[in-house]
Amino acid sequence: MAKKYDAAFKAQAVQLVTELKKPIAEVARDLGIPDTTLPQWLKNVRQHPDRPFVGSGKLRPADQEVHDLPRRIRDLEEENAILKKAMRLVANDRK
Numbered sequence: 001m002a003k004k005y006d007a008a009f010k011a012q013a014v015q016l017v018t019e020l021k022k023p024i025a026e027v028a029r030d031l032g033i034p035d036t037t038l039p040q041w042l043k044n045v046r047q048h049p050d051r052p053f054v055g056s057g058k059l060r061p062a063d064q065e066v067h068d069l070p071r072r073i074r075d076l077e078e079e080n081a082i083l084k085k086a087m088r089l090v091a092n093d094r095k
Contacts, residue, residue: 005033007053010041014052017042 009031016027017038028038044052048060 003033010053013038014041014045018045 013027013031013033016022017024024038024042025035028035031038041052051060
């Protein structure tokens with residue numbers, strides 16, 4: 001199971017690299033985190049400086065919208081199909 005790190009720990013690790021100019025590999029080794037984890041945290045800070053670490057299993061609002069779109073499309077298509085059937089029934093009753 002992957003180890004979980006809180007936002008403060010991640011921020012401190014990123015700070016060691018960005019402000020103290022320590023090498024990524026050295027910081028990762030000193031903190032006991034995988035070599036591929038710290039670069040991902042740095043990428044998150046660069047891409048989303050206002051809120052780089054949203055938490056495990058959580059999405060940013062824009063990402064959540066994209067995640068929810070297929071379900072919304074499916075629901076709307078189902079509603080549309082129901083309305084089409086209802087329209088046919090109403091049209092047949094008028095004849």
